[in-house]
Amino acid sequence: MLDDFLIRAGLAGLGVALAAGPLGCFVVWRRMAYFGDATAHASILGVALALGFGVSIIWGTLAVALLMALVVSTLAGRGHAMDTTLGVLAHSALALGLVAVSFLHGVRVDLSAFLFGDILAVSKGDLAVIWGGAISVAALLVWRWSALLTSTLNEDLAHASGIDPKRERLVLTVALAVVVAVAIKVVGALLIAAMLIIPAATARGFSRTPEAMAGLAVAIGAVAVAGGLWVSLAFDTPAGPGIVSVAALAFSAATVLRVLRPQRR
Template sequence: MLDDFLTRAALAGVGLSLATGPLGSFVVWRRMAYFGDATAHAAILGVALALASNMPVGAGVLVVALAMALTVSTLATRGWAMDTTLGVMAHGALAFGLVAISFVPGVRSDLQSWLFGDILAVTRGDLAFIWGGAALVLALLAWRWQALVTATVNEELAWASGLNPDRERLVLTLALAVVVAVALKVVGALLIAAMLIIPAAAARALSRTPEAMAAAAAAIGAVAALGGLALSLWQDTPAGPSIVTAAAVLFAAAALFGRARRG
C-alpha cells in the first residue's frame, strides 16, 4: 500500500494533523502565532546547515528550530517586547536561511519545496519520521495536558497548584520544534504556522472544552490535508498551499456555523 505515492501523501497529511491540532490549540490560546512563525522560518536555516554538513535534513531542522524556540522562550521570560522581537527574528531567520542555502551547491532548484512543501514526494522514511514525531508530540502533550491547560488559563493558579508555568512553556517549546521538523516536508517553512493556527481557530468555534477543541482541530487538519491533496490533483495546484487553502475554507465554514448556532 505504501508504494502508492498518494497513500503516502495522505498518511503524511493526517499524521501531521494529529500533532498540529492539539499543539495549535495551545498556540491559539496563548496567542503564540508569531512564536510559531519565528520557529518555522528558522527551518530554512536548518536545511542549509544540514545540507552543508551532510547530516539528515530533519535533524538539522530540529536542531535549529529548537535553538530558535528556546531563544524566543528565554526572551519572553525576560520581559522583551515580544511583538517586535518575534517579527525581527522570524523574518531575519528566514532571510539568513535563504542566503545560507544559496551557498550550498545544487539546492536552489529545490528551494520552493522547502518553502512550500512537497508532500507528494514523501518517502517511507519521511513517513516514519512524520508519524514518529507526531507520536512524540502527542505523548508529550498528553503527559502534561492538565498542567499545560492550567498554566495557559491562569499562571497564578498554576503557581498556587504547585506547577511551574515556565516549565510548561518549555514543554510547548520542545513540541513546537518537533512539529516544525515534521511539517517541513509536508507544507514547507512558510505554511507551517498556518497549519498550526487555522485548524485550531476553526475548532474553537465548534468546541466547548479544551479536549474537544484539540480533537476537532486534529480532525479539521486531517480533512484539510485530504481535501488539499484532492484539489491539487484535480486542478494541478501546489499541494502545500492547497492544503492551507482547504483549511481556510473549513475555518470560514466553522465560523459561519458557530455564529448561526449562537444566533
C-alpha cells in the same frame, strides 16, 4: 500499499494533523501564533545548515527551531518586547537561510519544496520520521495535558498547584520545534503555522471542552489534508497550499455558521 505515492502523502498529512491539532489549540489559547510562525521561518536556516554539513534535514530544522524558540523565550523573559523580538529573529533567520542556500555548491536545492512543502514526494523514510515525531508530540501533550491547561489558564493557579509555568512553556517549545521539523516536508516552512492555527481556530467555536477542541482540530486537519490532496490531483495545483486553502475554507464556513446561528434562534 505504501508504494502508492498518494497513500504515503495522505498518511504523512494525517501524521502532521495528529500533532498539529492539539498543539495548535495551545498556540491559539496562549496567543502564540507569531511565535509559531517565527519558529517555522527559522527552519529554512536549519535546512541550509543541514545541507551544508551533510546531516539529515529533520535534525537541522529541529536544532534551529529549538534554538529559535529558546532564544525568544530567554529574551522575552528579560523584558524584550515579544513581537519585536519575534519579528527581528524570524525574518533574519529566514533571510540568512535563503542566503546560505545560495552558497551551497554541488547541492541541488528546490527551495519551493521547503517553503511550500512537497507532500507528494514523501518517501517511506520520511513517513517514518513524520509519524515518529507526531506520536512523540501527541504522547508528550497527553502526558502534560493537565499541567499545560492549568498554566495556560492561570499561572498563579499553576504555582499554587505545584506546577512550574516555565517548565510547561518549555514543553510547548519542544513540541512546537518537533512539529516544525516533521511538517516542513508536508506543507513547508511558510505554511506550518497555518496548519497549527487554522484547524484549532475553526474547532474553537464548536467545542465545549479543551479535549473536544483538540480532537476536532485533528479531524479538521485530516479533512484539510484529504481535500487539499484531491484539489492538487484534480486541478494540478501545489499540494501544500491546497491543504491550507481547504483548511481556510473550513474556517470561513465555520465563521459564517457561527454568525448565522443566533439569527436562526
